[in-house]
Amino acid sequence: MQASDWDAASYMMGYALETALKAAACKSLHLAEYPERTGSSETKTYFMTHDLSQLLIVSGMSHIFEPSGPPEFSSKWSEFLQFYPANWVSRRYSLNNPQLHSISVSRLYEILYEDRDSIIKKIQVEQQW
């Protein structure tokens, strides 16, 4: 963000959230490691994904971040996800996304990290990290 590289900043934020959700999934499911290298095609469908909505389900925190959850958290989730459709990782192939600029990416950073009820802070509290 300091370099005003809004594409890269938003991309890394997506990966940060993906990583946090996968770690939460391991804790919720009592797994020693994330099941990415399994031969089971069904396991791959649920776990080997960049889709943040899908990862929310396996993390066990849908009840917090979906609209049925507390609005102080679920509103942030919906607002953040507007910039991260299922295929968000493919944006590395198309730079200078007009939706991503200093205001929108700064807001994404607030939602993810800085706000009192930020997504990452809530995940940390729920997972007792």
Next chain:
Amino acid sequence: MVDEDFLAKLHIALGEFEKSTGPVALFAVFKMDELTDKWTVIVSGTWVEQLPFQEMFTDLRQQLLDNLGKEGLNSIARFGIWSTNAHLVELILRKYKTGDYLEDQRINGNQIHEGYILKAESFE
């Protein structure tokens, strides 16, 4: 097809939401991408850029909770609240009209398995 009772309740929620927030250009429900068993609610209006997201979200959430109940709200995975000049909104408004039912469509790189357009109205 989308459950008629569910749609009727969504229509009431839409009406109440418009009274409190403003005229809606687009109100649609989709089952999309990997979320095949929960709805994504898409709402758009010219007021989007004037109001804080949390305020619009909370209002919409309350209208849906009041009309669908907790179980109905549980069937929704996320809200998309977009301005009328957002690319996705423009695509939908160009292609679909109020009352359209969608099945196995691709919009803006997203796979729509099932969907219903409760309201589609361009404000020009």
